[in-house]
Amino acid sequence: xxxxxxxxxxxxxxxxxxxxxxxxxxxxxxxxxxxxxxxxxxxxxxxxxxxxxxxxxxxxxxxxxxxxxxxxxxxxxxxxxxxxxxxxxxxxxxxxxxxxxxxxxxxxxxxxxxxxxxxxxxxxxxxxxxxxxxxxxxxxxxxxxxxxxxxxxxxxxxxxxxxxxxxxxxxxxxxxxxxxxxxxxxxxxxxxxxxxxxxxxxxxxxxxxxxxxxxxxxxxx
Numbered sequence: 332x333x334x335x336x337x338x339x340x341x342x343x344x345x346x347x348x349x350x351x352x353x354x355x356x357x358x359x360x361x362x363x364x365x366x367x368x369x370x371x372x373x374x375x376x377x378x379x380x381x382x383x384x385x386x387x388x389x390x391x392x393x394x395x396x397x398x399x400x401x402x403x404x405x406x407x408x409x410x411x412x413x414x415x416x417x418x419x420x421x422x423x424x425x426x427x428x429x430x431x432x433x434x435x436x437x438x439x440x441x442x443x444x445x446x447x448x449x450x451x452x453x454x455x456x457x458x459x460x461x462x463x464x465x466x467x468x469x470x471x472x473x474x475x476x477x478x479x480x481x482x483x484x485x486x487x488x489x490x491x492x493x494x495x496x497x498x499x500x501x502x503x504x505x506x507x508x509x510x511x512x513x514x515x516x517x518x519x520x521x522x523x524x525x526x527x528x529x530x531x532x533x534x535x536x537x538x539x540x541x542x543x544x545x546x547x548x549x550x551x552x
Contacts, residue, residue: 332540333469334448335533338524341457344434345521348459352437355510360391361503362436362460364429364451365443367398367405372465374411375442375496381415382500387507391420393435395427433458437513438506443467444493453528456520461513462488463502465495473523481527487520 361383365371373394380392398405405423412421424432429451439455439462446468453473455462464470474490476482489502506513 332536333528333533334450334453335528335530336450336453336457336524337530338457338521340430341433341454341459344430345457345459345517347434348437348517349514352510352513355513356437358389358391359387359437359507360393360435361438361440361507362393362395362432363440363442364427364432364436365396365441366400367394367396367408367423368401369404370443370445372442372444372494373404373408375494375499376440377408377411377415377417377421378496379440379442379499379503380421381417382496383503383507384417384420386500386504390503390507391422392417393422393424393432395424395432397426398423429454433460436460438463438503439488440499440503441465441470442491442493442499446470448473453524456487456528457524459517459521461506461516461520463499463506464488464490465493465499466490467493473528476523477527481523484522484526485515485519487516487523 363376367373383390412418439460441449441452441464443465448469452462452464452470471490474488475486476484491498491502
């Protein structure tokens with residue numbers, strides 16, 4: 332049963348980001364929002380960042396999320412940044428309030444090796460932000476859609492294999508360098524959330540499930 336959010340909460344952010352892309356911004360920002368831990372595979376993201384900045388000098392990477400859960404992993408990530416010489420392109424921001432960080436993001440990225448249905452992807456879609464994510468959990472249906480009427484809305488981003496900085500970098504470059512692609516993906520994501528992933532739909536699904544379970548229980552009695 333899919334998660335749901337309130338798309339209207341992101342209306343102002345969506346408009347802010349659309350305005351920033353009229354025309355495309357001089358500095359584009361790729362955002363990661365999540366824990367800095369191995370399952371999120373931030374190291375692949377950093378290696379992808381190196382490949383992206385070799386082709387796009389106008390890109391920065393914002394990594395927003397706590398790193399106290401695995402300090403050793405965070406330290407390894409910092410070392411990778413230095414080894415790749417991208418200290419001026421990557422910012423570790425620590426824990427941030429989503430509604431404050433998401434207006435700064437032009438493309439969301441998720442390089443996890445395992446996920447369920449990540450809320451951060453839904454939130455990016457509600458804000459009209461394309462997402463590049465690994466093909467794990469429910470990410471495929473979020474980006475491409477499930478049913479035919481959902482798929483007809485278009486793609487909300489790109490999917491990549493896990494542990495593939497090359498694919499991640501290529502997907503990011505394709506979106507960042509093509510404003511029309513960026514706008515189409517952002518619009519598709521917003522429509523998909525509005526039609527298939529609202530809080531009201533989620534609550535209705537749970538209500539139907541529990542009502543059916545209670546009716547079945549009464550019949551057995």
